[in-house]
Amino acid sequence: MSKRFTKKREDFNCANCGAQVMGTGYTNHCPKCLWSKHVDINPGDRAEECGGMMKPVDLYMEGQNWVLIHECERCDTKKRNIISTDDDFDEVIKLSKQMADKKMKK
Ligand SMILES: [Zn+2]
Numbered sequence: 594m595s596k597r598f599t600k601k602r603e604d605f606n607c608a609n610c611g612a613q614v615m616g617t618g619y620t621n622h623c624p625k626c627l628w629s630k631h632v633d634i635n636p637g638d639r640a641e642e643c644g645g646m647m648k649p650v651d652l653y654m655e656g657q658n659w660v661l662i663h664e665c666e667r668c669d670t671k672k673r674n675i676i677s678t679d680d681d682f683d684e685v686i687k688l689s690k691q692m693a694d695k696k697m698k699k
């Protein structure tokens with residue numbers, strides 16, 4: 594068995610809020626502030642070279658899931674992420690209120 598096939602777990606420090614994030618192999622965003630980093634082309638492949646910070650720009654319910662839209666600050670790529678149970682739900686609620694306020698002002 595080669596180690597190459599082991600699912601990669603990466604611990605990282607969030608570049609936005611500094612929180613230490615325990616990698617699960619799936620998480621690509623910070624559970625504390627919900628920011629992400631532009632490192633994947635397809636989820637989990639870490640094949641993207643951009644490496645820009647991705648900020649949460651939209652959040653909505655889809656069926657049973659919360660869907661979070663990230664936008665890269667460097668290249669404007671938008672990505673869709675499902676909120677996981679590891680994420681800080683207070684932050685999700687806070688963010689959803691911010692998004693609602695923003696939409697109201699438009
Ligand atoms: Zn963070």
Ligand SMILES: [Zn+2]
Pocket residue numbers: 631643644645665666667668669670
């Ligand atoms: Zn990017």
